[in-house]
């Protein structure tokens with residue numbers, strides 16, 4: 696690990712970039728999986744308006760692994776929910792594989808969520824009464840994959856995440872790390888364009904969290920699926936292609952991993 700780091704630069708010293716320079720970071724010719732344009736989200740709470748997103752512009756290239764960091768309340772989950780079609784932005788546009796999410800009706804949106812997006816949450820969110828195999832098979836059945844084919848893929852992918860001997864276990868018969876592996880297998884099941892992982896290691900111990908991160912990176916590379924992962928975990932920086940920092944509902948900084956010489960252990964101590 697140490698070969699990746701040569702000197703220490705605190706995150707706060709990362710160069711600030713003008714708003715639209717970020718858009719060039721993926722390269723002019725990169726195939727894009729996600730593009731947001733001036734996305735805002737305002738929550739109205741009685742008299743109070745909460746500006747959860749204040750105009751976010753980001754392009755994410757196909758196959759990229761990008762980590763989104765930022766303090767609690769900075770808007771990471773809101774950005775995820777907007778990109779994932781779970782929350783409607785107040786203004787601005789979100790494109791997934793060049794599809795403008797705002798233009799979709801309820802059925803089309805359900806199709807997009809099912810085929811194009813895989814979700815991984817901090818609290819796993821797998822169905823409690825279903826086995827690991829059923830949890831992973833279900834989204835493929837929703838997507839119209841024939842049952843035999845869906846089951847074969849579920850068995851393969853559960854084996855790939857290290858649960859080949861746990862396919863018939865229900866969540867209560869699995870550890871937290873194992874449940875998160877089921878969630879990862881489920882997220883990758885339909886070969887989506889993008890995986891949105893919102894603090895996937897927050898409920899796990901250090902070692903299990905590290906294994907989960909490494910697994911997500913391996914799957915990202917093997918399956919060529921774009922991964923966007925929000926995290927407070929500095930270990931994520933090592934395996935990311937790019938790292939974005941959010942603050943007060945804005946993307947403050949974004950940089951390629953090899954441009955960020957961060958000594959993770961020292962940064963983590965700050």
Ligand SMILES: Nc1ncnc2c1ncn2[C@@H]1O[C@H](COP(=O)(O)OP(=O)(O)OP(=O)(O)O)[C@@H](O)[C@H]1O
Pocket residue numbers: 738739740745746747765766767768769770771772773774
């Ligand atoms: N449904 C909602 N209604 C009203 N306000 C909300 C809602 N969801 C989020 N917010 C507010 O929007 C802001 C951004 O919240 P968000 O959950 O996106 O932050 P976050 O970066 O994911 O934080 P954390 O690291 O704690 O998960 C916060 O001020 C939060 O209180």
Ligand SMILES: [Mg+2]
Pocket residue numbers: 771772773893
């Ligand atoms: Mg959050």
